[in-house]
Amino acid sequence: MSENISSIIDNELKGKDLDHGLNELKNSSALSSYRTYQMISDVMRNDYYDVNPELTDKIMSKIHDEPTQFNNGFIHNNQSTATIDYRKYLLVFVLGLIAAFAISWAVNNFSNTGSSSSNDFLAADSISQEIIEDHFSTTTRNPNYFLEAGYQPNI
Amino acid sequence: MFRLLLFICLLISGAASSNELWLKISEASKASHDLNYSGIINTTDSNQDIQSTKMIHVNHEGEEFLKIEKIDGADNLLLMHEADAVIYDNDQNKILIKKKKDAHLFPNIFPSNLDKLKDSYSIGDGGDFRVAGRATQMLVLSPVDENRYNYHLWLDKKSHLPLKMMVIDNNKKVVENIAFANIEFLKSQDISWFRPNINNDIAYSINENKNIEETVRKFWTINDLPSGFEEVSYSAKRYAGLNAIAHQIIYSDGLSYISIFIHPVAKNQKPQVGSSKRGSSNIHAEYKKGYQILAVGAVPMQTLSYITNKVKLN
Numbered sequence: 001m002s003e004n005i006s007s008i009i010d011n012e013l014k015g016k017d018l019d020h021g022l023n024e025l026k027n028s029s030a031l032s033s034y035r036t037y038q039m040i041s042d043v044m045r046n047d048y049y050d051v052n053p054e055l056t057d058k059i060m061s062k063i064h065d066e067p068t069q070f071n072n073g074f075i076h077n078n079q080s081t082a083t084i085d086y087r088k089y090l091l092v093f094v095l096g097l098i099a100a101f102a103i104s105w106a107v108n109n110f111s112n113t114g115s116s117s118s119n120d121f122l123a124a125d126s127i128s129q130e131i132i133e134d135h136f137s138t139t140t141r142n143p144n145y146f147l148e149a150g151y152q153p154n155i
Numbered sequence: 156m157f158r159l160l161l162f163i164c165l166l167i168s169g170a171a172s173s174n175e176l177w178l179k180i181s182e183a184s185k186a187s188h189d190l191n192y193s194g195i196i197n198t199t200d201s202n203q204d205i206q207s208t209k210m211i212h213v214n215h216e217g218e219e220f221l222k223i224e225k226i227d228g229a230d231n232l233l234l235m236h237e238a239d240a241v242i243y244d245n246d247q248n249k250i251l252i253k254k255k256k257d258a259h260l261f262p263n264i265f266p267s268n269l270d271k272l273k274d275s276y277s278i279g280d281g282g283d284f285r286v287a288g289r290a291t292q293m294l295v296l297s298p299v300d301e302n303r304y305n306y307h308l309w310l311d312k313k314s315h316l317p318l319k320m321m322v323i324d325n326n327k328k329v330v331e332n333i334a335f336a337n338i339e340f341l342k343s344q345d346i347s348w349f350r351p352n353i354n355n356d357i358a359y360s361i362n363e364n365k366n367i368e369e370t371v372r373k374f375w376t377i378n379d380l381p382s383g384f385e386e387v388s389y390s391a392k393r394y395a396g397l398n399a400i401a402h403q404i405i406y407s408d409g410l411s412y413i414s415i416f417i418h419p420v421a422k423n424q425k426p427q428v429g430s431s432k433r434g435s436s437n438i439h440a441e442y443k444k445g446y447q448i449l450a451v452g453a454v455p456m457q458t459l460s461y462i463t464n465k466v467k468l469n
Contacts, residue, residue: 122429122440127449130394131401131416132433135451138388139405139412141261141320142198142333143223144206147231147242 176278176294182315184265189214190314194338200434215344232352248357261333262317266409275299275383275408284309286318287335302381302458303411304330330453331435375417376467381458383408413452420447430456444468
C-alpha cells in the first residue's frame, strides 16, 4: 500500500490506474496519511524535504493537532484520550482570584469606572484588526476574504 | 362563501409554491457539495471594490476537495479537504493550518439544517435571469423581522448550483455581492490539481496553534437572543495587540453570522463604546465590569446592540 501512496504522490499513476489506486486507498487505513501527504506533495517532490526536513512533519502534525470547532460547544482536542490536568485549573482559579482583586482595585482607583458614558466613542480605526480578521476568517462566505483574513500573524 | 373558498385556495397554492422554492434551496445546497465545478468568482464589497478568485471543487467518492487561488493581489492559495484547510501565503512565506468544520464558502453557503432558515426568512420567486452565461432562477429570502438582511440567490436552472448571491440591507443597499464570472462543470473526479504552489526558494513558517485548548469556564451568559439566532461556535485565543485572551462566540440564523468577542481591558487601554462599520460588517461595542464586549456581523446595527446589551458577566 505504501507503494501506492508513493506512486500517487509522485504522479506516477495516471488515468484509470490513478482511480484504481485511489479506490484502494479509500478502503485502507493509509488514507489519512495520504490526505495530508497529498497536500504537501510538491514540497516532497521538489526536494524541499532535503532543505527543511521538518516542514512535512510539521504540517502533518499541525493538521492533526489543530482543534476542531464544533457546533454548540467548546474547542475539542483531536486526541480523544486527552486527560485533564486539575493542577492547571487550580492554578487558573488562584490566578483568577488574584486577577479579581486586582481588577477590583483598579476599578476603585481609576477614573475608568465602567460607566459607558465616560468612555471613548468607537472609531473604526481603533478596533483591533486581529479581531476583525478573526471574525471574517471564521464566518465569511467570501473566498477572497477567507484567503486574506485567514492568516493571523504568529503571537 | 365563494370569496372564502378562493382565499383558502390562494393560501394553499401559496404554501405549495413556497414549499417548492424551499425545495430548490435544498437542491442548491446538495449541488454545492456533490457537483464538480471550476470557475472565476468575483466578489464586490460595500466599497464597490472587486476581487477575483479562481476555484475548483471536486467531490471524489463522497469527499470534498476544494482549491481557491487569488487572482488579484497576493499569491495566496487555499487547499481544503473536508474540514482540513491549509492556506499558503506566498506573500508572507507562511502556511496556515485550520480545521473548518462548518466553512460556508460560496457557493456552499447553506447550513446543514435548512429547516432553520424557514424560522427567519420567507422565500419568494424573483424571476429568471442570466448569470455567467447560464439560465438561472432568482430566489429572494426576505427576513421575517428587522434583525437580519435580505438574501438574493441566483440558482442555475440545470444544476441548481448557486451562481450568484447578493446581501441587501434594509435601506436596499448592497452589502455583499458574490458571483461566478464563468463556470465549467467537470465530468472527471480527478484531484491531481490538489497540490500547493510551493516556492522552493522560500523557507515557509507554519502557524502555531494559538487557540486555547483547555475547556474554558463560561463567565458570561447571553439569553434572549434575537429570534432564529443560536450559538454555532466558540473559541478563545490570546491576542497580541490586546495583550489579553479574547473569547469569540459565533451566533447564526443559518445565513447571517454574528461574532461576540469578550476580553478584559488592559490597564493602559481605553474601553470603547459605540458603533462603527468595517467593510460589509457592522460593529457595536459595550464595556461591562472591566470587559470589552464587541459584536461584529453583517446584520443591522440594532441587532448587534441588542445582543451586546444581553451579555451578562457573572
